[in-house]
Amino acid sequence: MTATLNDAPPQAPAEPTSTRSANSASRGKFDSSTLLAIFVGLVAIALTLGPILYLIVGGFRSQQNLATNPTGLPDPWMWANYADILKDSTFWRQSLNSLIVALGTTIGVVLFGTMAAYPLARYRFKGRELVYLVFVTGLMFPLTVAVLPLYFMIRSLGLTGSLWGLIVPQIAFALPITVIIMRPFLRAIPRELEEAAFVDGVTRVGFFWRVVLPLARPGMITVGVLAFIGSWNAYLLPLLLLTGPQTGMTLPLGVTAFQGQHASATTLIMAYTSLSMVPALIFFLLLERRIVDGLTGAVKG
Amino acid sequence: MTTIETSGKGRGPVGDTSSAGPRPVSPDVMAMRRRDQRRKWREIAIFTGPGLILFALFVVFPVASAARYSLYKWNGVKKFSDAEFIGFENYARALWGGNDPATRQAFKTAYTEPFWQAMSHNLLIIVASMAVQLPLALIIALVLNRKFPGRSIVRVIIFAPYVISEVIAGVMWFIIFDPNGIATQFMESIGLHAPSGGWFESQTWGIWTVFFIVTWKYLGLAIILFLAGLSGVPQELQEAAAIDGASWWQIQRRINIPLIGPTIRIWVFLSLIGSIQLFDMVWVLNRGGTQGQYSTIATFMMQYGYFRKDVGFGSAIAVIMFLISLIVAIAYMLTILRKDNDNAELARGN
Numbered sequence: 001m002t003a004t005l006n007d008a009p010p011q012a013p014a015e016p017t018s019t020r021s022a023n024s025a026s027r028g029k030f031d032s033s034t035l036l037a038i039f040v041g042l043v044a045i046a047l048t049l050g051p052i053l054y055l056i057v058g059g060f061r062s063q064q065n066l067a068t069n070p071t072g073l074p075d076p077w078m079w080a081n082y083a084d085i086l087k088d089s090t091f092w093r094q095s096l097n098s099l100i101v102a103l104g105t106t107i108g109v110v111l112f113g114t115m116a117a118y119p120l121a122r123y124r125f126k127g128r129e130l131v132y133l134v135f136v137t138g139l140m141f142p143l144t145v146a147v148l149p150l151y152f153m154i155r156s157l158g159l160t161g162s163l164w165g166l167i168v169p170q171i172a173f174a175l176p177i178t179v180i181i182m183r184p185f186l187r188a189i190p191r192e193l194e195e196a197a198f199v200d201g202v203t204r205v206g207f208f209w210r211v212v213l214p215l216a217r218p219g220m221i222t223v224g225v226l227a228f229i230g231s232w233n234a235y236l237l238p239l240l241l242l243t244g245p246q247t248g249m250t251l252p253l254g255v256t257a258f259q260g261q262h263a264s265a266t267t268l269i270m271a272y273t274s275l276s277m278v279p280a281l282i283f284f285l286l287l288e289r290r291i292v293d294g295l296t297g298a299v300k301g
Numbered sequence: 302m303t304t305i306e307t308s309g310k311g312r313g314p315v316g317d318t319s320s321a322g323p324r325p326v327s328p329d330v331m332a333m334r335r336r337d338q339r340r341k342w343r344e345i346a347i348f349t350g351p352g353l354i355l356f357a358l359f360v361v362f363p364v365a366s367a368a369r370y371s372l373y374k375w376n377g378v379k380k381f382s383d384a385e386f387i388g389f390e391n392y393a394r395a396l397w398g399g400n401d402p403a404t405r406q407a408f409k410t411a412y413t414e415p416f417w418q419a420m421s422h423n424l425l426i427i428v429a430s431m432a433v434q435l436p437l438a439l440i441i442a443l444v445l446n447r448k449f450p451g452r453s454i455v456r457v458i459i460f461a462p463y464v465i466s467e468v469i470a471g472v473m474w475f476i477i478f479d480p481n482g483i484a485t486q487f488m489e490s491i492g493l494h495a496p497s498g499g500w501f502e503s504q505t506w507g508i509w510t511v512f513f514i515v516t517w518k519y520l521g522l523a524i525i526l527f528l529a530g531l532s533g534v535p536q537e538l539q540e541a542a543a544i545d546g547a548s549w550w551q552i553q554r555r556i557n558i559p560l561i562g563p564t565i566r567i568w569v570f571l572s573l574i575g576s577i578q579l580f581d582m583v584w585v586l587n588r589g590g591t592q593g594q595y596s597t598i599a600t601f602m603m604q605y606g607y608f609r610k611d612v613g614f615g616s617a618i619a620v621i622m623f624l625i626s627l628i629v630a631i632a633y634m635l636t637i638l639r640k641d642n643d644n645a646e647l648a649r650g651n
Contacts, residue, residue: 033444034448035445035447035450037447041451042446044458045458045459049458049461052473054483056474070483071487090609113352115351116348117349118349119345120349138356141623142578144578144599144622145367145619145626146359146363146364146366147603147619148361148367148602148615148619149362149370150359151607152381152612153363168355168359169359173360175352175355204344205344231415233467235581236584240607252469252581255444255472266479270476273472273473276469277465280466280469281464284461285457292525292529294455295526296529
């Protein structure tokens with residue numbers, strides 16, 4: 001794992017040169033395989049974006065327009081669907097809940113995960129590999145298996161309906177992958193830095209805060225982004241725990257509650273679903289590189 | 302080196318004295334070493350402790366509880382201490398209708414058949430992923446693995462569905478595949494008939510519709526992973542082969558595909574585990590269908606364990622699901638992934 005993560009940086013600069021040489025080797029600017037690539041790319045974009053655009057545009061339709069002319073542009077464009085949802089506080093409350101849960105989960109995962117990985121990466125002690133193995137086997141423990149007992153446990157703690165009841169288990173379930181990704185990052189910090197810091201009288205704990213955390217930032221961003229997306233999209237645990245009023249729900253649960261409530265107003269559901277998709281898409285566009293690197297790095301590791 | 306060690310907290314002097322020849326370790330040094338050890342363990346506890354406790358409390362304990370609940374008849378409402386211990390009856394009910402001949406026929410209809418129906422759907426998703434998604438993603442990745450105008454935008458967009466939640470993807474496609482929706486109208490306009498009663502309600506098409514949506518959401522991940530793997534294949538190999546007169550397809554088959562083998566095998570692993578645990582999307586799509594046309598083990602578990610309040614039975618299903626994941630994961634790691642790890646060790650020079 002260490003090797004693959006260390007391999008990653010040298011691969012990146014190799015890419016531009018290799019593609020350039022491939023281009024010079026080809027006959028023209030647009031040979032047939034380039035055209036094929038463009039064609040496949042366009043088809044893939046259409047199939048990916050088509051349904052999403054249909055959903056977003058559908059939010060601007062009247063119910064009647066959807067029934068009679070679902071393929072054309074809305075006529076007239078109806079702003080009321082989106083406006084009504086945005087004027088209602090429920091949508092905003094759910095967005096806020098999702099944000100709180102996602103941020104809480106992310107901070108917890110990054111903090112506890114990095115802390116847990118630190119001794120596993122840099123200390124020598126008996127049982128180290130055993131502790132690591134415990135976290136690795138944690139990957140095999142899906143939330144689905146644990147969800148019923150977890151529900152009873154949180155219910156007996158009186159935390160159903162509370163966002164804490166979501167955040168804490170989500171942190172716990174994201175720890176394994178975090179420890180696995182973070183360990184090689186922490187290992188890669190040079191020994192000399194540590195020794196120099198100790199000469200200056202820094203304690204191990206101080207070293208962790210002042211040197212390790214800043215240096216391990218790329219890894220922490222990766223696990224943080226993965227944890228954030230996972231939490232933002234989570235459905236199963238909220239489904240069991242947030243059974244109270246709609247204002248206490250997170251967005252995915254809110255979407256299904258809204259769907260159940262407005263079963264006949266399809267275009268309104270389309271607007272609600274589109275709006276709840278927007279934050280995830282913006283977040284994705286901002287951090288696309290990080291997400292992809294994180295995932296491919298995690299998979300290679 | 303020596304200066305660092307002597308001024309380093311507590312471990313310096315030991316290293317220093319050794320150079321002066323063998324000498325009995327003084328009690329002072331022993332005490333220092335012990336203190337050093339204690340300090341080390343305390344730090345390990347401070348760092349790893351919180352994570353380990355969270356993990357034990359909220360991951361290990363619930364999974365163990367599921368195993369315990371699965372041996373009881375419990376509705377989740379009364380106290381668990383009042384629940385009736387029934388041994389492996391819950392498992393027996395799911396697998397073959399239970400051990401009591403008097404109720405077996407009724408239990409078969411109520412528990413066994415829906416259980417195996419759900420299991421068969423997971424199996425179908427697994428097989429279809431390997432047979433459809435894998436070749437499709439591989440071919441697309443191979444075609445896109447070159448420089449062309451708009452390459453980066455294609456990559457971004459292809460990957461976007463992975464970030465959208467299963468819930469949103471489910472609701473979106475539920476509207477598109479509505480019996481009166483756009484998918485049906487499109488089919489009719491080209492002279493084909495959508496399944497009567499709607500896409501999801503159809504006994505044959507329901508699960509395939511779900512598979513289509515799963516593919517829409519997760520194919521991009523596979524393509525991006527494969528492309529990342531392909532970017533690591535040395536260009537010289539392909540150029541050399543091209544000079545030797547190898548065709549495009551020969552280069553892919555002999556060089557590119559074998560060299561991204563490890564990435565493909567990891568994807569297969571992720572896909573297997575994901576297919577076994579598929580829940581969110583299927584639940585959003587009418588909880589697996591009015592007659593379980595596309596139920597999965599996970600939705601079956603929730604249906605019985607939570608909504609029908611048969612917690613013992615639901616837990617038994619959860620444990621069965623866990624065991625399947627575990628066996629698949631271990632078998633796959635020991636057989637297929639181990640080879641990759643060995644190769645990685647070799648490459649690392651160990």
